Amino acid sequence: MKLLVTGGCGFIGANFIRRVLARHPDWSIINLDKLTYAGNRLNLLDLEASEPRYVFVQGDINDRSLVMDVLAGHGIDAVVNFAAESHVDRSIDDPSPFVATNVQGAQNLLECARQSKVGRFVHISTDEVYGALGPTGKFTETTPLAPNSPYSASKAGADLMCRAYFETYGFPVLVTRCSNNYGPYQFPEKLIPLMYLNAKADKPLPVYGDGLNVRDWIYVDDHCQGVELVLLKGREGRAYNFGGNAEEANINVVRTMLAILGKPESLITHVTDRPGHDRRYAMDFSLAAEELGFAPTVDFATGLRRTVQWYEANGAWLDKVQSGEYRTFMDRWYEERTR
Ligand code: NAD
Ligand code: TYD
Numbered sequence: 001m002k003l004l005v006t007g008g009c010g011f012i013g014a015n016f017i018r019r020v021l022a023r024h025p026d027w028s029i030i031n032l033d034k035l036t037y038a039g040n041r042l043n044l045l046d047l048e049a050s051e052p053r054y055v056f057v058q059g060d061i062n063d064r065s066l067v068m069d070v071l072a073g074h075g076i077d078a079v080v081n082f083a084a085e086s087h088v089d090r091s092i093d094d095p096s097p098f099v100a101t102n103v104q105g106a107q108n109l110l111e112c113a114r115q116s117k118v119g120r121f122v123h124i125s126t127d128e129v130y131g132a133l134g135p136t137g138k139f140t141e142t143t144p145l146a147p148n149s150p151y152s153a154s155k156a157g158a159d160l161m162c163r164a165y166f167e168t169y170g171f172p173v174l175v176t177r178c179s180n181n182y183g184p185y186q187f188p189e190k191l192i193p194l195m196y197l198n199a200k201a202d203k204p205l206p207v208y209g210d211g212l213n214v215r216d217w218i219y220v221d222d223h224c225q226g227v228e229l230v231l232l233k234g235r236e237g238r239a240y241n242f243g244g245n246a247e248e249a250n251i252n253v254v255r256t257m258l259a260i261l262g263k264p265e266s267l268i269t270h271v272t273d274r275p276g277h278d279r280r281y282a283m284d285f286s287l288a289a290e291e292l293g294f295a296p297t298v299d300f301a302t303g304l305r306r307t308v309q310w311y312e313a314n315g316a317w318l319d320k321v322q323s324g325e326y327r328t329f330m331d332r333w334y335e336e337r338t339r
Contacts, residue, residue: 001024001026001027001028001077001078002027002028002029002030002074002075002076002077002078003020003027003028003029003030003076003077003078003079003080004029004030004032004070004071004074004076004078004079004080004118005017005029005030005031005032005079005080005082006031006032006033006061006079006080006081006082006083006109007033007039007061007081007082007083007084008029008031008032008033008044008056008082009031009033009035009039009040009041009043009044009056010033010038010039010040010043010082010083010084010086010185010187011038011086011181011183011185011186011187011220012082012124012181012220012223012224013031013033013082013083014043014044014185015183015184015185015220015221015224016080016082016224016227016228017029017031017044017047017054018044018047019221019224019225019228020224020228021047021051021053021054023228027053028053028054028055029053029054029055030055030057030070030074030076031044031054031055031056031057032057032059032061032066032067032070032083033056033057033058033059033083034058034059034060034061034083034101035058036085037323037325037326037329038085038086038087038187038189040185040187040317040320040321041056041058042317042320042321043185044056055074057070060101060105061081061083061101061105061106061108061109062100062101062104062105062108063108064108064111064112067108067109067112068112068115068116071112071113071116071118072116076113076116076118077118077119077120078118078119078120078121078122078231079109079113079118079120079121079122080122080124080227080231081106081109081121081122081123081124082124083101083105083109084101084102084124084155085097085098085101085102085151085154086151087151087189087190088128088149088151088152088274089189089274089333090151090189090329091149091150091151091154092149092150092274092275092276093329093333095150095153095154098150098151098154099150099154099157102151102154102155102157102158103154103157103158103161106123106158106161106162107158107161109121110123110161110162110165110171110173113171114165114169114171119172120172120174120231120236121162121165121171121172121173121174122173122174122175122176122227122230122231122234123158123159123162123173123174123175123176124176124178124227125155125156125158125159125175125176125177125178125239126152126155126177126178127139127177127178127179127180127216127241127243127281127283128147128148128149128151128152128155128278128281129145129147129152129155129156129159129177130143130144130145130146130147130177130281131145131146131147131148131152131278132148132278132279132280132281133279133280133281133282134279134280135280137282138243138282138283138284139177139241139281139282139283139284140241140284140286140287141177141238141239141240141241141287145159145160148276148278149276149278152278159175159177159239162175163175163237166236166237167237172236172237173236173237174230174231174234174235174236174237174238174239174240175238175239175240176226176227176230176239176240176242177239177240177241177242177283178218178223178226178241178242178243178283179215179216179217179218179242179243179244179281179282179283180215180216180217180218180281181217181218181219181220181223182217182218182219182220182303182304182307183219183220183221183303183306183307183310184220184307184310184314185220185317186220186307187321188318188321188322188326189326189329189330191215191250191253191254192253192257192304192307193311193318195253195254195257196257196261196308196311197318198267199257199258199261199263199267200261202263202267203267204267204268204269204338205254205258205267205268205269206269206271206334206337206338207250207251207254207268207269207270207271208250208270208271208272208273208274208277208337209270209272209273209274209277210251210270210273211249211250211251211254211268211270212249212250212251213249213250213277213278213279213280214247214248214249214250214279214280214281214282215247215248215250215253215281216243216244216245216246216247216281216282216283217244217246217248217253217300217303218242218243218244218246218296219244219296219297219298219303219306219307221297221298222242222244222296222297222298223242225294225297226240226242226285226288226292226294229288229292229293229294230288230292233291233292233293234291234292235291240285240287240288240291240292240294241283241284241285241287241288242283242285242288242294243282243283243284243285243296244283244296244298244300244303245296246296246299246300246303247280247282248300251268253304254268255268256301256304257304257308260304260305260308261308269338271334271337271338272336272337272338
């Protein structure tokens with residue numbers, strides 16, 4: 001199989017590419033990535049040097065002629081679209097790039113793939129399209145979409161466009177909706193790697209609001225397992241939920257990390273809450289379990305220890321990915337929240 005993976009230089013895409021190249025000796029992958037502040041060619045540089053089944057192309061999913069050329073030039077059988085602006089806080093700061101990539105870019109990719117008669121299109125979405133839960137219950141695939149942030153609204157827009165491409169054109173689209181990922185290569189703007197960085201530097205750990213917002217954490221390779229199963233066995237036109245069965249309040253995640261790192265809880269600093277902060281996410285993934293045989297394999301305690309070990313062993317990576325643009329945004333964002 002010849003796959004076009006978009007956004008493969010990001011966190012989840014890089015893990016997915018490594019997983020499927022290792023598991024499918026007859027598959028090859030073209031990775032189309034714009035290399036935004038969050039994308040790092042470094043994540044897969046070893047494959048560029050050693051793996052003839054891997055090709056990197058720098059470019060934007062909005063670039064129609066480039067995408068058409070890539071699809072035709074490489075005889076692509078299936079597309080997996082990870083490319084996105086992915087950070088909620090940045091979407092609050094400026095929603096425009098989220099619409100440009102997550103909505104318009106996804107539609108451009110769908111249209112190019114449809115015209116090129118690509119046989120399967122897997123679109124990577126998120127549990128955040130469902131909005132927020134109260135203290136009980138879980139999201140199922142029939143939960144109405146009710147996004148609350150510009151990020152989740154843009155992801156919901158793409159989900160609906162995928163649905164329209166299936167209903168209108170019979171184009172073979174499948175959507176995955178997964179909970180919060182963590183693991184190797186996660187960019188240090190998201191909760192877990194940011195808390196790692198700050199704790200290591202003995203800097204304050206900024207916890208939004210009361211810290212009791214709950215996320216359902218999944219180890220990244222388990223999400224990649226889900227995407228692979230959808231690609232191989234999913235039913236066209238369907239959306240599939242994925243989760244890790246690991247609901248944790250943010251404050252517990254932060255405390256556990258401090259314990260692993262041997263750092264004091266006095267580093268925790270409660271800062272101004274995120275506007276529109278979703279209170280709780282939890283995933284019912286019984287459809288994926290029953291239809292695809294999906295089951296998460298890494299429990300949260302093991303996954304968090306493994307993740308910390310990865311960051312400990314990859315300090316040079318952490319240094320390199322913190323560009324000037326990254327530092328400027330982070331300084332401004334957290335300065336505004338601690339005033
Ligand atoms: P990320 O920010 O680490 O990576 C995104 C990648 O997309 C980067 O390499 C970036 O350069 C690339 N990109 C951005 N705009 C592009 C464009 N216009 N054209 C081509 N490439 C572009 O994100 P991630 O955490 O790896 O998330 C990947 C996907 O999974 C996203 O669609 C996200 O919405 C979804 N998702 C993420 C999580 C999570 O917890 N991180 C959970 C569920 C779903
Ligand atoms: P994040 O990693 O940004 O993922 P998402 O917003 O997509 O769930 O945040 C995870 C949780 O951690 C979320 O409830 C917001 C919270 N959070 C903080 O408390 N402090 C921070 O500095 C960040 C980045 C997140």
